[in-house]
Amino acid sequence: MKILTSAQIRSLDQFTIQNEPISSLDLMERASNAFVGWFCNQFVNTRPVCVFCGKGNNGGDGLAIARLLSQLSYDVQVVVADYTPNASDDFTQNLDRLKTHLNLAFISSADQFPTLSSQVVCIDTLLGSGLSRPAEGLLAGIIHKINALPNKVVSVDIASGLYMDKANGENDPIIEPDHTVTFQLPKLAFLLPQNVRFTGEWHVVDIGLSGKYIQELPTPYWFTDKKAAEKLIQPRGKFSHKGTFGHALLLAGSFGKMGAAVLSGRACLRSGVGLLTMHAPVCGYDIIQISSPEAMVSIDKNDRHISQFPDLEPYSAVGIGPGVGQEPVTIALLEELLDQVKVPLIIDADALNILSSNRSLLDKLPPNTILTPHPKEFQRLAGESGDEYERLELARDFAGKYQVIICLKGANTAVILPNGEVHFNSTGNPGMATGGTGDVLTGIITSLLAQKYKPAEAAILGVYQHGLAGDRAAEQKGQIALIASDVVENLGW
Ligand SMILES: NC(=O)C1=CN([C@@H]2O[C@H](COP(=O)(O)OP(=O)(O)OC[C@H]3O[C@@H](n4cnc5c(N)ncnc54)[C@H](O)[C@@H]3O)[C@@H](O)[C@H]2O)[C@@H](O)CC1
Ligand SMILES: [K+]
Incomplete structure (x- = not known):
C-alpha cells in the first residue's frame, strides 16, 4: 500500500x-x-x-x-x-x-x-x-x-x-x-x-x-500489508529438490554468544533454505550440532571467535554478524569477506558495529548488501538525527550513497532501498523487544537470499514474516513471556 x-x-x-x-x-x-x-x-x-x-x-x-x-x-x-x-x-x-x-x-x-x-x-x-x-x-x-x-x-x-x-x-x-x-x-x-x-x-x-x-x-513510502507480502512469496515447484533452494552460509557466534548463532541458524532453516552451513569458533561445535541437527558445521581454527571463512564457492548467500563480537581477528575476516564475496550478503549486529568503527569498509560493501541495524546501531553507522523523520532521510541518503538496503529495526521496521524507497512493515509487537529476535531476522533473510529472492524482496518479506511469527507467538504466550525461540517456532510460510 x-x-x-x-x-x-x-x-x-x-x-x-x-x-x-x-x-x-x-x-x-x-x-x-x-x-x-x-x-x-x-x-x-x-x-x-x-x-x-x-x-x-x-x-x-x-x-x-x-x-x-x-x-x-x-x-x-x-x-x-x-x-x-x-x-x-x-x-x-x-x-x-x-x-x-x-x-x-x-x-x-x-x-x-x-x-x-x-x-x-x-x-x-x-x-x-x-x-x-x-x-x-x-x-x-x-x-x-x-x-x-x-x-x-x-x-x-x-x-x-x-x-x-x-x-x-x-x-x-x-x-x-x-x-x-x-x-x-x-x-x-x-x-x-x-x-x-x-x-x-x-x-x-x-x-x-x-x-x-x-x-x-x-511516492517513496510504502506499507507492507498482508497482500503486498504474500505477493512476494515464491511457490515451491512440484519437482524441486533441496538444491533448488540454495545453500546458505551463516558466520555467527562466539564464546558466550553461541545462542545468537543457534537462533539465527534455526530461523534460516525454518525459512525454506535447501542447505545451511554454519561457520563458528571451536567452542560452538557441539552446541550447533546438538541444537541444529539439520545444519552442517564449518569450524574455525580460533577457539572463541571467528577469524576465517570457508571457500565461498558452494554458497548462494552469506549472513554474518549474530554474536560474532568485535575481536581484531573478526574485523580482518569481515574485510576479507567483503573483498571476496560474490553472492548476496546480509550484515547484522557486531558485524555492523565493526563497520561503524572501521569506516573504510563501508566503501567495500557490495551493492544491495542488506544491513539490519536497530536505532542505536544505525546511529553508530550513520550519525545522530534530531527526530525520526530526519533519521529516515539520513537512512535514505546512506542507502543511496553506499547502494545498500537498510532494515531499520523497531516498531514498523523500515526497509530502505538504494533508490530511496521506504517500505514500512505492518507486523510485529512490543513482545519482540527481547534479546535474540534480531538474530532470528538475520537467519530468515539469509535463507531468502540463498533461495534467490532479490535482496529488496528478501528484506521486505523477511521483515514481514519475522513480525508475523512474533504476532503468532504473542497470541500463544502473551507479549511479556515471548522469547526469540518462540518467533522461530512460529515461522509459517
Ligand atoms: N472532499 C474532500 O476533500 C474530503 C475531505 N475529507 C476530510 O477533510 C479533511 C481535510 O479538510 P480541510 O482541507 O478542510 O482541512 P481541515 O479540516 O484539516 O482544516 C480546516 C482548515 O483550517 C485551516 N487551518 C489549518 N491549520 C490550522 C490551525 N492550526 N488553526 C486554525 N486553522 C487551521 C486551514 O485553512 C484548513 O483548510 C480531511 O482530513 C478529511 O477529514 C473527507 O471528508 C473526505 C473527502
Ligand atoms: K481530526
Whole structure:
C-alpha cells in the first residue's frame, strides 16, 4: 500500500471528485459513513457521544458523523470550535443537514468546554489533513481539555494538530486519541514511534478514492500489508529438490554468544533454505550440532571467535554478524569477506558495529548488501538525527550513497532501498523487544537470499514474516513471556 503526502491526498480527493465523478459533499458523506461503520462495531449505541468539530472539512465530517450516529440512536452532542468566521462549504451544508433538535453548541472560549460523563466517547474532528500550522488559541485550549479527560477519544482521519508527513514542534498541542480512523491510506506520521501518543491504535477505512490515480502518484513510502507480502512469496515447484533452494552460509557466534548463532541458524532453516552451513569458533561445535541437527558445521581454527571463512564457492548467500563480537581477528575476516564475496550478503549486529568503527569498509560493501541495524546501531553507522523523520532521510541518503538496503529495526521496521524507497512493515509487537529476535531476522533473510529472492524482496518479506511469527507467538504466550525461540517456532510460510 502506498503512503502519500497531505498534498497528494488533497489532489487524490480532487481527482476522485472530478473523475468518478462525485460531489465533494457526497464524498464527505461516504467518508462519514465509513467512519460510522467502524465506530458502531467498536462502541454500542448506549454510549453517549460528543463530536468536537472545527470549521473545515474535517469538522464537516464531524457534523455528518453526528447526524448519522444520531440516526442510529446514539445520544449525540456536538461542540463546534468557533475559532474563525470562515467555514468550508461542506461544513456549512452539513450544518444545514443537521436536525435542529440535536444538542449543538458553538463555543468561542475553552471555558465553555462541556462537562462530560466519563462514559462519553469523544470524536475529534477539529483539524484534519488541512493542518498548516500548529493549533493555537481556542483550538489549543480544546485539545488540552480533551487530553485531560479520562474518556475514550477517537480521531477522524488524523489526530487534530498532528502533521501527516512532517515533524511537529515539541510543544504543539495535539490530540492524544485511543484510536485514529483514517481514510483510504495509512499516513506517514502513524508509522514513526515518536507519534505513538498522537495515533493510538489506527485503522484504515476505504472511502473509494480513485485507485487508478493512487497507482499513478509517485511516492517513496510504502506499507507492507498482508497482500503486498504474500505477493512476494515464491511457490515451491512440484519437482524441486533441496538444491533448488540454495545453500546458505551463516558466520555467527562466539564464546558466550553461541545462542545468537543457534537462533539465527534455526530461523534460516525454518525459512525454506535447501542447505545451511554454519561457520563458528571451536567452542560452538557441539552446541550447533546438538541444537541444529539439520545444519552442517564449518569450524574455525580460533577457539572463541571467528577469524576465517570457508571457500565461498558452494554458497548462494552469506549472513554474518549474530554474536560474532568485535575481536581484531573478526574485523580482518569481515574485510576479507567483503573483498571476496560474490553472492548476496546480509550484515547484522557486531558485524555492523565493526563497520561503524572501521569506516573504510563501508566503501567495500557490495551493492544491495542488506544491513539490519536497530536505532542505536544505525546511529553508530550513520550519525545522530534530531527526530525520526530526519533519521529516515539520513537512512535514505546512506542507502543511496553506499547502494545498500537498510532494515531499520523497531516498531514498523523500515526497509530502505538504494533508490530511496521506504517500505514500512505492518507486523510485529512490543513482545519482540527481547534479546535474540534480531538474530532470528538475520537467519530468515539469509535463507531468502540463498533461495534467490532479490535482496529488496528478501528484506521486505523477511521483515514481514519475522513480525508475523512474533504476532503468532504473542497470541500463544502473551507479549511479556515471548522469547526469540518462540518467533522461530512460529515461522509459517
Ligand atoms: N472532499 C474532500 O476533500 C474530503 C475531505 N475529507 C476530510 O477533510 C479533511 C481535510 O479538510 P480541510 O482541507 O478542510 O482541512 P481541515 O479540516 O484539516 O482544516 C480546516 C482548515 O483550517 C485551516 N487551518 C489549518 N491549520 C490550522 C490551525 N492550526 N488553526 C486554525 N486553522 C487551521 C486551514 O485553512 C484548513 O483548510 C480531511 O482530513 C478529511 O477529514 C473527507 O471528508 C473526505 C473527502
Ligand atoms: K481530526
